[in-house]
Amino acid sequence: MRLNRYIASAGLCSRRKADALTENGNVKVNGFVMREQGYDVKEGDVVEVDGRVIRPADKRVCIVLNKPKGCITSVGDAQNRPTVMDLVGDIPERIFPVGRLDCDTAGLLILTNDGALSQMLTHPKHKIRKTYRAKVGGLLSDARIARLRKGVDIGGFVTSPAELRVLRQTERATTVEIRIIEGKNRQVRRMFAAVGCKVIELERVAVGDILLGRLKEGYYRKLTRRELAYLDEISRK
Numbered sequence: 341m342r343l344n345r346y347i348a349s350a351g352l353c354s355r356r357k358a359d360a361l362t363e364n365g366n367v368k369v370n371g372f373v374m375r376e377q378g379y380d381v382k383e384g385d386v387v388e389v390d391g392r393v394i395r396p397a398d399k400r401v402c403i404v405l406n407k408p409k410g411c412i413t414s415v416g417d418a419q420n421r422p423t424v425m426d427l428v429g430d431i432p433e434r435i436f437p438v439g440r441l442d443c444d445t446a447g448l449l450i451l452t453n454d455g456a457l458s459q460m461l462t463h464p465k466h467k468i469r470k471t472y473r474a475k476v477g478g479l480l481s482d483a484r485i486a487r488l489r490k491g492v493d494i495g496g497f498v499t500s501p502a503e504l505r506v507l508r509q510t511e512r513a514t515t516v517e518i519r520i521i522e523g524k525n526r527q528v529r530r531m532f533a534a535v536g537c538k539v540i541e542l543e544r545v546a547v548g549d550i551l552l553g554r555l556k557e558g559y560y561r562k563l564t565r566r567e568l569a570y571l572d573e574i575s576r577k
């Protein structure tokens with residue numbers, strides 16, 4: 341495994357940062373400073389960063405959790421509120437959530453012990469599509485839909501064009517599927533607020549080609565081999 345990936349997959353930093361650390365002489369392999377960024381780490385090599393031996397997670401773990409509303413996306417909480425980690429407590433590897441969903445948003449959350457994968461999924465350059473199902477108050481007019489599709493100002497940031505599809509519409513509420521490529525804080529809620537609509541319910545149903553499907557709320561599943569291959573393919577781009 342290439343040195344930068346080895347360091348990143350230990351959850352220490354990004355691959356780019358790992359390259360910088362290597363160049364600056366902070367990395368040792370088998371006791372010797374290693375400045376060769378392209379070094380291929382072999383079985384039995386001991387890699388140190390800043391004097392600390394690091395080991396990438398023995399095994400890459402990557403799961404999809406159907407996060408319920410009311411738990412927070414964090415590895416711990418000073419106020420002792422329920423976190424997503426309470427739902428995956430039986431996994432021995434040190435996994436962590438990739439990006440975040442608000443406490444009151446449900447749906448698809450990826451957790452992994454692979455720092456490089458997490459960086460890739462959240463890096464804007466990959467433009468990973470995130471698909472949400474949102475129930476908003478009242479009727480959503482065509483004009484508002486057009487504005488959301490074009491991009492709206494959510495306070496110092498204009499969103500990229502979004503894909504939007506109305507699934508259900510009554511006088512009281514409209515359910516839509518909205519697909520965005522950025523991951524700004526509370527972005528979907530802020531987008532609807534920008535066109536004068538309040539989100540009543542929000543659920544993430546897909547990240548790229550990874551679908552929530554019929555996974556029950558509060559449960560998780562491992563990514564399939566095909567889904568992992570899809571993520572590796574994007575990483576190479």
Ligand code: URA
Pocket residue numbers: 440441442443445525526527528529530542
């Ligand atoms: N947009 C939101 O408003 N909330 C989320 O949790 C995710 C996207």
